[in-house]
Amino acid sequence: MTDTSLLFTPVRLGDVTLKNRIALAPMTRNRSPGGIPTDLNALYYAQRASAGLLITEGTTPDAGGRGYIDIPGLYDAAQVAGWKKVADAVHAKGGRIFAQVMHTGRISHPDFLDGGTPVAPSAIAAAGTIITREGPKPLPVPRALDAAEIPAIIATYGRAARLAVEAGLDGVEIHGANGYLPSQFLATNANQRTDEWGGSVENRARFLLGAVAAAAEAIGPGRVGLRVNPGGTFNDVADTDGAATLTHIATALSGKGLAYLHLVGGAYDYDAAGIARRHFDGPLMLNGGYDAARAEADLAAKRADVISFGVPFLANPDLPERLRLGVALNAPDPSTFYGGDSRGYTDYPALPAAAE
Incomplete structure (x- = not known):
């Protein structure tokens, strides 16, 4: 590809101008002990700052939204200080970075909640297990949220957005996918409520749209993605x-x-990108199994404005340059995806080192 390829042209997303149309997709890496981003996290993101936009791993907006081991948060001063290290490191490399705000809802366990019960729209457990420090455990039956509690949880998305910008991050992405709390409200099998938060699509989407509105009110809509x-x-x-x-x-x-x-990548039984294009007037980001040629084709066809890459970016900190040159990609090591130290995190070689 060449520097004039659409993938390498600038694009404006709301209030933020990107140097290219390549984004780092959010990927949980379980390397923020105590929920606080570290120097190692800062290095990881800075290594990938040649992307137009970096979207961080899922970051909980509240202690009650914790799930998984060592995922970061955005609700206290220590976390803000940690994210400031990340933001400064990325900006020093000319990058832009949004924090993905993720409340896990029922995809959690009392082990992560100081013995408390995870919350959800309805008291329906998700099938499967969750990895705790003691090993896999069944996902518990969550506590159905009282209607009176819901506005306060929505407000945590606004607080997290404000703290993200306070830390120097460029904005936030609300995680409304993959079976976490906003997605649980959307899901007809997880949300069996009969009040204004359940039933019709308008009611089931109320939580998600409220979370987006709270973040937009806190930092301006041009710094909020979904x-x-x-x-x-x-x-x-x-x-x-x-x-x-x-x-x-x-x-x-x-x-x-x-x-x-x-839009998360994967098999839809409908034309998700087409629906989004027809009904949403802002920039559209697509994800899922892209290589340079397919990304270029979808940009040229105006199916998308930005393409996000997940696993390829994990093993290739210089992915944009590799896509531009059409050279081989490093192979990722799945055994180091979740948790651990620098191995499989910040030690993948960039092109000059790989060529030696």
């Missing part, structure tokens, strides 16, 4: 009509001035 995958089944969610859900979300957010809408 990631969704209506109809996806990860973490045991199901939606009887994903196309209708995406249509409602995209329509509701059109005209709001958001930075972007990000």
